[in-house]
Amino acid sequence: MAKNIPAQSIELIAERFHALGEPARLRILMALQEGERTVSDLVESQGTSQANISKHLQILTARGFLKRRKQGLNVFYAISDKEIFNMCSMVCGGIRKQLDARSKLMK
Amino acid sequence: MAKNIPAQSIELIAERFHALGEPARLRILMALQEGERTVSDLVESQGTSQANISKHLQILTARGFLKRRKQGLNVFYAISDKEIFNMCSMVCGGIRKQLDARSKLMK
DNA sequence: TAACTATATCGCCACATGGTTATGTTTAGA
């Protein structure tokens, strides 16, 4: 399946996981799950500074998770790789398994 | 699919992605793909310090990716959640798509 | 052109993190 991943690619893969390993960025992705949003929209819904949102959007875009569309004064961001959510589901499954195993040990 | 993820879980998901967002840890996972290994095995194959390997193993274990088995003086680590590799495959797919899109722009 | 709005970027600071060396702990064997 995921065999024989060239050593060089490891860095690229890590970069992507790293980009997803930040609650603030995951929250942005969740917000975008329902459709494209402007920076201002996100600033409002996430309750953090505009500079902060822009920085996170920049990272997610550079890693290929988001796409940018400029329209007048606004910039719309949208999910460009929906696989993200499958990955989140997998992670959730793992967490569930881990919690189950832990609660069995506690019995 | 991955809808309605409670806000509280976001932190847990991020923790897991974060654990995978480190080349050194990904390399350990790749090495374990072929079966369980002792800490010494990994120290040798990864070419870094034993303390460093142990620290990474601790993180991967705490996040539920690895399991530990002690035998005499040795400690064997093994993959406990094979979904990791599916996730890596997804990420690789994303990278490929991104590179393709980029090379088309360069034509 | 001037003023305003939306976004990007910069400079800074506090904190997290990866790596190293040194030390502790556990287990096996003499």
Add this chain to the structure above:
DNA sequence: TCTAAACATAACCATGTGGCGATATAGTTA
């Protein structure tokens, strides 16, 4: 019990990173 081996943990340092406020830039409108 003493020593040595395998691993874990602590202490430390250098670097990376998330957050903020301030500022620059681009596009709109008057």
